[in-house]
Amino acid sequence: MTEAHRRKKQPEQVRQQLLEVAARLSHEQGVAGITLDAVSQAAGVSKGGLLHHFPNKLALLDGLFDDLVTRFDREIEAAMAHDPVAKGRFTRAYIDVCFALDPTTDVPGWRMLTIALIAEPHLKSRWRDWVSRRSAEFAETDASTGCVLARFACDGVWLADLMQSHDLDAEARAGLAENLKALSAQ
C-alpha cells in the first residue's frame, strides 16, 4: 500500500471531482471513455474510492444527471426572471438556454448523458419525469402549439449539435432563436 490515502480527507470535494472528470472524459474520449477505471484514475482516486462514493456505475451516471439537470434548471430559472411576459415565458427561457449552449464546450458534457438517456430505462424515466413536471407546471402559460413546437425545435437543434450534423453559424442560430421566440408568443 502506498501512502496515498494519507492525504487529507475531503469527501465532498472528491465526489465533485469525480463528477467533473466523468463529464470531461465523456467529452474527450467519447462515451466509451467513461469507465470506472478511467474516471477514478483521472480523478486521482482509486477505483475503490470511486465506488465508495458511487456504489455502481449507474449511480455515477445518476449523479451526472442530477448535476446537469440542476444546472439546466437554474439557468432556466435565471432566464425566466428577466422575462416580464407570462405567456410563453418558460419556452423562451428554454430557447435561450438551449441556444446559449456553446456547441464546442457545453454540448460534449451532455453527449454521454443523452446516450444514457436513450439507452438506460432508469434515466429515461427520470428525464420523462422532468419533462412532465415542467410541462404541468407551465401548462397555463406554455402549452400552446406554438410553444410546444418551439421546444421541439430546440431539441432538434440540440440533437444537431450533438451529432454535428448541421453547421449553423452564429447568425443562423440567432435567427432561429428569434423565430422560435415569435412562435412562443402566438
Place this chain on the structure above:
Amino acid sequence: MTEAHRRKKQPEQVRQQLLEVAARLSHEQGVAGITLDAVSQAAGVSKGGLLHHFPNKLALLDGLFDDLVTRFDREIEAAMAHDPVAKGRFTRAYIDVCFALDPTTDVPGWRMLTIALIAEPHLKSRWRDWVSRRSAEFAETDASTGCVLARFACDGVWLADLMQSHDLDAEARAGLAENLKALSAQ
C-alpha cells in the same frame, strides 16, 4: 465440426438476415444486446460467418445505417411524389415520414443507430454527409427559415419518441404535423 456449413451458400440472403437480426436484437434487448455473438447466433450463423460478411462490428453498424437510410430515402422520395407544390416539398415529405414512424414499432429499430450516430465519429460524419447533401439538393425549395425550423422540430419529436419523454396521442401528433406543414409553406 458439425455438418452445418454444408448447407447451400446464399451469401446475399445471409447478409440480409444478419442485418435484420441485428436490428431486431437492438429492439428487443436494447443496445447492449447487439454483440457479435448474439447477432451471429440469432441469425443461425457462426461468429466467423458474421465476421466474413462484416469484417468488424463497425462495418455491421455501417450496414445497418445504409439499410435504414436507404429506406428513409425511399419513403421520402415516395412522399415527395405526391406533392404538387415545389416550395417546401422536401420538408413536408420529411415531416410525413417522421410522423409516420410508429413510436412503438419503428422507432426501436432506430434507437441503437441513433446512439451510434451520436457516439461513433465515423457514423456521425456519414449522417452529416446525408444532411448536407440533402440540404444542398433542396436549397432552392426548402431553405427558408420556416422549413429549417420545421425539420428541426421533427427531429425533436423523433428524439422525444426515442426517449419516450413526451406522451403525444395521435391527435396531438397530427396537429403538430399540420402546423409544421404550414410552417414549411411560408
Place this chain on the structure above:
DNA sequence: CTTGACAAACCGTCCAGACGGTATCTTTAT
C-alpha cells in the same frame, strides 16, 4: 475506538476479433 474515507489487489464475465480449418462455387486450361 468506532466509523468514514479511501487504497490496492483481485475475480468473473463478457466480448471483439484472430485463426485455422472445411465445404461449395467459379473460372480456367485442356
Place this chain on the structure above:
DNA sequence: ATAAAGATACCGTCTGGACGGTTTGTCAAG
C-alpha cells in the same frame, strides 16, 4: 466436357483485454 485451381462462404475455437464489481486492508477524524 471436365478436371484442376483458385476464390468465396462459411464453421468452431481460442485469446487477450476490458470492465464492473468485491474484498481486504489502512489511515484519519471525531
